[in-house]
Amino acid sequence: MMSDKKYLFNGKDISINVYVQIRTVVNVIMERTQKTFMEAVEIFYDSETYKQLQHTENGFWAESPDYIADEFFRERMNDRCRNKEGNNMEKILYHGSSMIVSEPEIRKARYTKDFSWGFYCTERRKQAETWSIRHSEIGYLNIYEFRERSDLKIKHFSTTDSEWLDFIAKCRNGGIHEYDIVEGPMADDTIYNYVEDYLDDKITKDDFLQLAKFKHPTHQISFHTIKALSCLEFIKVEEVHDEDE
Template structure:
């Protein structure tokens, strides 16, 4: 995996990303989240009064433990359910589709027994593509090189 550009949507410039444990559990656990899809980072940023998209060059360190879900699979679903329930994992970087609010509602319905796993997959497959990279450790953060921040108008 060569050099790539990733985007982080938020409310300020972040030249030195840090891993901050939030009050809510996330798809791939605690970490610094980015995406390859600029439009998605713009959507993330627009939730704030001062929307800012940070751009980073990524130089992947292949010695790190990296888990990549190339598509939404049973393994992806089970991994997200575990992380959302606070189960830690051993990966430095996790890459895959994002369970946005609608997808997570389907996951919650599955966990609560309202829908079956098969019904989850029928509902989930019609969503637009999403992408996220979770940099879960300090070693993973070293792969990021800040390029610039763009305040959105």
Template sequence: MALLTVYHGGYQAVDKPKIRASKNTKDFGTGFYCTIIKEQAQRWARRYNTKIVSIYDVKIFSELTIMEFKEMTEEWLDFIVACRSGQPHDYDIVIGAMADDQIYNYVSDYIDGTITREQFWVLAKFKYPTYQIVFCTDEALKCLNYRGFEEVR
């Protein structure tokens, strides 16, 4: 994979990313979440009083195990359901569409049996593109080269 730029939205600059276990389960499990879409990172940062987008150059090492979902598929949905249910996986990096708040409500409804899988897919249309790349292991974090940060206004 070629060199690319990724962004992480939060409340402070993160010059040394770490993987922190969270009490909340996330789409692709525990990891350091970034995106190639700057506006998406800015939306993430806007949740906080201090709004910071950290910027990184990434060169992904060939020996890492990567799961990439090029689009929302049955496999993508099953993977998110498993991760959001607390099941671990063995990937160093996971890449794919994000189940934003609205989509996650549909995932929850599907998990709870309120809607069928077919109903999920009818409802799961994004209003804007999303993309996340999650660095799930310490080895994966070595792919990141901190470039600086920007404040979101």
């Protein structure tokens, strides 16, 4: 897999780093698909995800191999959905939990979440795996197919911008909204601390937006009505083990 191409970042030669990333991602693809080494190389080299790695200035090469592999599989799933009846209405979603959730439901918890009470999933497999073992050594990766309906009211946030922050602030303070589904970045532990500082008037909105700008990208999609939950079809569950234990 080594070549004569030299990869640079801020004038520094990072070729070995990029080659190691590519090889490790190929190993992940082999493990998840049961393909041979050459088959995995071929499909990865033909992907937009691989092309992103060629542009080192975007910093994509510095992400974890699992994150890069998740982007590859997300790209593949979106391609399959677009090729199906010419639309992009289906996708695979993950829900990390300490239990098997074959029948998702909306539960009202003590504390409200980013987008209010709802059933939360993500397109990012590794993110869901990490969440599933947050409080236990063994967790479950619940996998669903999501088929979007045209009669749903859906709100999309593409980034942690001012509108996203205002929406989360409202929900965190107990506010409700009119949407069936909300999709956007997740306030992970670091971002959550920034949100709390903003709500407590310790930092300004501009301060928050600057602090959040360079954080690791996340994704969440929340379902807030029975109609929205009907779009999810349980496919299977996989057991997740905490390798650090």
